[in-house]
Amino acid sequence: MLKKFACAAAFLVAAAIGAHAEGLDEINPDVAKRLYNKDMLDPMQPIGPSKWRDFKAKNPPPWKIGYASSYAGNTWRAAAMDELQNVIVPEWKQLGLLSDVIITQSNLNDATQIQQIRQLVDQGVDAIILCCSNPTALNASVKYAADKGVPVFSMTGYLTSEYAVNSSVNYQVGGYEIGKAMVDQLGGKGNVLVVEGIPGTSGSDSQNRGVLAGLASSPDIKIVGSVAGMWTDQVAQGEVQKWLATNPGKLDGIVVQSAAEMGVLRAVQQAGRGEIPVAIGGELGALCQWRKNPDYINYSFQLWPPADDIELMWHVMMRTLQGQGPKIQSILVDPVKLTHDDLKAVMNEDCSVDTAEWLKVGAKRWGYDPSYLDDFFLHPADPKAYKP
Known part of the structure; x- marks a missing residue:
């Protein structure tokens, strides 16, 4: 497609x-x-010219960055935090471009995150990264930051504020690919359960819109239910177990948003419902299940590998602080499709289904390689080579 x-x-x-x-x-x-x-394209996805085209940071490096995280309770957030603290921060401190990262957690409470963003601005950060939030609720705080010369960068989902800079996969395209892959897996006919992420967040809603369109590509696919997995294995496992217990009829496939596929796989196994195909994203435990069972599914799609997502946003942020001038509000990348042969190249058969880690796609395939990212900036340059 x-x-x-x-x-x-x-x-x-x-x-x-x-x-x-x-x-x-x-x-x-x-x-x-x-x-x-x-x-x-999600009709709410901001694609206008960026307000930060002519911006350069008010302070010279090393810069202080705020990370206003909205949630810490799943494997994706843990993997993104690990990349930030153990890879990104040491590297950019050594480059002399970073002084500190201040991290806050709002636990999915918009009012708390709004307050934390304002506090980060008042504490003197030079830029703020946030993740996976409500697309409209934070807009006033984004404007507050912009008025103080502090750009806000939303990764893995967009904010609708004209002052936000967004980066992610095109989730509607990615969701379509996942839904269509399930249609093909089932030969165009069957009953499918849809497991959403966190409804109301842009990444979840955009992807779900695409999934439904992909499933609708065949008139003989019937969506028999929908639950919210909250991008969390334990939550998804409980919700799917409850659904399976009250819906004993025929079920042919489950489409689920990462990070929840391991929970769904466990729910299916515990319910004794056989080898129902479950869409698999980037969780290594779920990918290991496929690695050991090559015929289980046909493809896996990487829509938000956490280490790559935070690396992409970090490069976008650093380029903006350096005055490279982002051209548009949302920098989008392609979903990455994996075959079983692709998986064999990066994962051995002695892998563990119990690992909570994630696959890292890498810069060249994800979008923070200069050959791709340069095109989104008016004055592109290697951000690691910056000298004020």
């Missing part, structure tokens, strides 16, 4: 960008057609 959109006529670019031509007509037209096509 991605190739289909990549080959679409040039007028699709104009259709995608509408009134926001200043930003999108400056990037690679193939990327614009593939990832910013209005028919495969």
Whole structure:
């Protein structure tokens, strides 16, 4: 499907960008057609010209960064935090570009996160990263930060504020690929349970919209239920167990948003419901299940590998602080499709299904490689080589 959109006529670019031509007509037209096509883009995804095109940080490096995390209770957040604390922070401190990272946690409470963002600004941070939040609830605090010269960067989901800079996969495209893969897995016919992430967050809602479109590609696929897995294995396991207990009818497949596939797999096994295909994302335990059982599913799709997502956002943030000028509000990347042969190349058969770690896709495939990211900035340069 991605190739289909990549080959679409040039007028699709104009259709995608509408009134926001200043930003999108400056990037690679193939990327614009593939990832910013209005028919495969969340209608709320901000794609206008960035407010930070002419920005340069008010302070010289080393910079103090705030990380206003909204949740810490799943394997994805743990993996992103591990990458931040043990890879990113030491590297960028050694480069002389980072002084400190101040981390807050709001536990999915918008009011708390709003207060924490304002406190980070008042504490003198030079920029703020946040993750996976409500797309509208934080907008006033983003404006508060912008008024103080502090840009806010939203990874793994967007904020609708015109002052936010966003980076992620195009989740609607990724969700479509996952839903369509399940259709193909089932031969175009069957009953499917949908396990959403955290409803109300942009990443979850965008992906779910795509999943439903992918499943709808066959009229003989029936969605027999939907539960919220909250991107957490334990939650998803409990919700799916309850659903299976009250719905004993035929079930042919389960589409689930990472990070919850291990919980879903355990629920199916404990319910004795056989080898129902479950969509697998980036959790290594679930990927190990597939590694040991090659015929279990056909493909895996990486929509938000945590280490890569925070690396991508970090590079976008550092480039912005250095005055490279982001062209548009949302920097989108492609979902990564894995075959079993791809998996064999990075995972041995003696892997453990009990690991809580995640697959790292790497810069060249994820989008923070300079060859891809340069195109989204007016004055691109290697951010690690910056000298004020």
